[in-house]
Structure formats: C-alpha cells, structure tokens
Amino acid sequence: MLADYAIREKLLMRLHKDNQNKSYRVIEELTICNGAVRVDVALANGVFHGFEIKSDLDTLERLPKQVECYDTTFDKNTIIVGERFVDKIEQHVPKHxxxxxxxxxxxGNVTLKKIRRCGSNKSVEFKSLLDLLWNNELKNLLKDHKIKGYSKMKREDLHLAVIENIPFKSVKDYTRETLKTRIGWRADLPLT
Incomplete structure (x- = not known):
C-alpha cells in the first residue's frame, strides 16, 4: 500500500523535471477557500494547477469539499489515487x-499513470483568487490598474474594489504570478 509521502515525492520530482528551465513554483500544503481546504500540491507556471493525493491509506470523505474549493481556485485540477480507489474515483470528481x-x-518504484487528462476548469471565482493575496498585493494590483482611494481600505473593501474595476483574467494572471514570485513567504518555498 502506498502512503501519501511516497506519491507526493514522485509527483514533486516529476513537476520539477517537467518545469526545469521555466518560471514556476511548486507549493505544498497551500490553504485555499479562506483556510477551509489544504491543497496537497499546487503548481504555478503558465497556469495554476492543483493536485490532490488520495493514497491507499486515505478515505474519500473530505473529497466533495476539496473538489468544490479546488474548482473555485485552480485553472486545472488533478487527483492522484492509490490502486484502492481506481475503480470508483471517476464518480467522485468532475470530468474536467x-x-x-x-x-x-x-x-518497487512508484509510478504515476495518467488515466484521464485534465481539462480547463471554468469555475474559478474572484473571491477564491483574492483570498490568496496579501493586502499589499491587492493594493499593488489596484495601483497597477490606476485605481485610486485604496490606501486605507479594509480587506473586504480591497476585494470589492478589485472585483468592480479589474478584469477577471487580469486577476487570475496576477494571482498566479504573485504566488510564483512572492518573496518572504515560507522558508520551504525557494524561487525556482
């Protein structure tokens, strides 16, 4: 039976190999949906991709909430399961x-085999993206779009100002690039 750490190690090796010589960041244990869910592995390169791992030692009990939150946050999503779940996982995750x-x-080595290729997710929401940004990053986004009057705004008002004034695609791109290049975040997240 495979445990999470063995699957994660193989996934991380693959992500680093696939993205060498590119601008990217791999983020483990990223909290999304205002802390409601923790993502096993997120990849920020040209897209924002969430990876959920369900090892042979896990259950699918939390998966519905995880699917909901991943879908409001990531451009693409992939679930990696142990052999225990291979026959039933398709009924638990959306077709994309x-x-x-x-x-x-x-x-005796871990192998990851694609069963179904991921498609584009059309359910990403403003709020989930904005929750990932720090207040100074929200202010920089507003400043970059020449929006005034934000300097003393509270977080909720910053969110509203962004939603009312900045195109969704710009917010998606900004959030992904900010997470990819953020400095002073976590010691385990060197820039790659």
Missing amino acids: WGIEIAYLNKF
Missing part, C-alpha cells in the same frame, strides 16, 4: 479533472 493512479512497478 485529471486522474492518475499511483502504484508500485515491478522494480
């Missing part, structure tokens, strides 16, 4: 989610 199975190959 990618599905991979993790198993031990004949050499």
Whole structure:
C-alpha cells in the first residue's frame, strides 16, 4: 500500500523535471477557500494547477469539499489515487479533472499513470483568487490598474474594489504570478 509521502515525492520530482528551465513554483500544503481546504500540491507556471493525493491509506470523505474549493481556485485540477480507489474515483470528481493512479512497478518504484487528462476548469471565482493575496498585493494590483482611494481600505473593501474595476483574467494572471514570485513567504518555498 502506498502512503501519501511516497506519491507526493514522485509527483514533486516529476513537476520539477517537467518545469526545469521555466518560471514556476511548486507549493505544498497551500490553504485555499479562506483556510477551509489544504491543497496537497499546487503548481504555478503558465497556469495554476492543483493536485490532490488520495493514497491507499486515505478515505474519500473530505473529497466533495476539496473538489468544490479546488474548482473555485485552480485553472486545472488533478487527483492522484492509490490502486484502492481506481475503480470508483471517476464518480467522485468532475470530468474536467485529471486522474492518475499511483502504484508500485515491478522494480518497487512508484509510478504515476495518467488515466484521464485534465481539462480547463471554468469555475474559478474572484473571491477564491483574492483570498490568496496579501493586502499589499491587492493594493499593488489596484495601483497597477490606476485605481485610486485604496490606501486605507479594509480587506473586504480591497476585494470589492478589485472585483468592480479589474478584469477577471487580469486577476487570475496576477494571482498566479504573485504566488510564483512572492518573496518572504515560507522558508520551504525557494524561487525556482
């Protein structure tokens, strides 16, 4: 039976290999939906991609809430499951989610096999993206779009000012790029 750490290690190796010589950041244990859900692995490169891992030792009990929050936050989503869930996972995630199975190959190494390719997610929401940004980052976004009067605004008002004045695509791009390049965030997140 594969545990989360073995699957995660293989996923992280693949993400770093696939993105070498590119601008990207891999973020483990990212909280989304105002802290309601913790993402196993997020990738910010040209898109914002969430990865949920359900090892053979896990349950699918929290998955509905996780799917809901991932879908309001990420451009693409993939679930990686142990062999225990391979026969039933399709009924638990939307059709645009990618599905991979993790198993031990004949050499005793973890293999990740794509069962279904992920598609674009059309359910991303302003609020979920804005929740990921710090107040100074929200103010910089408003400043970059020449919006005035934000300097003493509270967080909720900053959110409203962004929603009312800045196109959604600009907010998606800004959030992804900000998370990709943020400095002084967490010691475990070096710039790559």
